[in-house]
Amino acid sequence: MLPKLTKEKKKELLNAAAAVFAVALLYLIFHLTGIGCPIHFLTGISCPGCGMTRALFALICLRFSDAFYYHPLIYAMPFALLAYLLRRRIPKRVQRILLFTFIALFVTIYLVRMCDPTNDVVVFQPEQGFILRTIKFFFT
Numbered sequence: 185m186l187p188k189l190t191k192e193k194k195k196e197l198l199n200a201a202a203a204v205f206a207v208a209l210l211y212l213i214f215h216l217t218g219i220g221c222p223i224h225f226l227t228g229i230s231c232p233g234c235g236m237t238r239a240l241f242a243l244i245c246l247r248f249s250d251a252f253y254y255h256p257l258i259y260a261m262p263f264a265l266l267a268y269l270l271r272r273r274i275p276k277r278v279q280r281i282l283l284f285t286f287i288a289l290f291v292t293i294y295l296v297r298m299c300d301p302t303n304d305v306v307v308f309q310p311e312q313g314f315i316l317r318t319i320k321f322f323f324t
Contacts, residue, residue: 211237228313230306232294236261238305254305256293260286 189197214220223231239254240261251258267274267282274282297306310316 224307224313226314228307228309228311228316230298230308232290234294235305257289260289 214222214225219225221231221234223229224234233255235254236258239251239258242248242250242254243258264286267279271279294306297303298308300306
């Protein structure tokens with residue numbers, strides 16, 4: 185039998201569900217409008233998480249090498265989610281180490297991918313970004 189949830193726990197679960205729904209809705213809007221990644225759309229520069237959604241879809245379709253190609257850290261996501269769910273049971277020091285390690289991996293992979301001119305997932309094309317195109321439109 186499941187333990188009874190307290191009011192605080194119910195509120196916390198409801199807030200988490202609302203946040204997940206809001207993010208999913210936002211992604212759906214971005215997808216339907218053709219924006220995709222808002223950072224890339226605005227700046228023309230890929231973010232460190234670029235390719236993660238495509239990697240997830242590839243993984244769902246059991247295309248494991250494609251998933252790794254789109255973003256190598258896709259396979260770390262279940263561990264990150266587990267660490268987040270168990271955060272109250274993990275000592276703060278260990279949490280900080282895990283967080284720093286995860287951020288360092290993201291940044292390292294991002295820099296390596298950004299320096300690879302053959303990489304078509306992570307791109308540096310600021311001239312294609314909405315912000316620079318808007319500036320050029322008004323000032324040229």
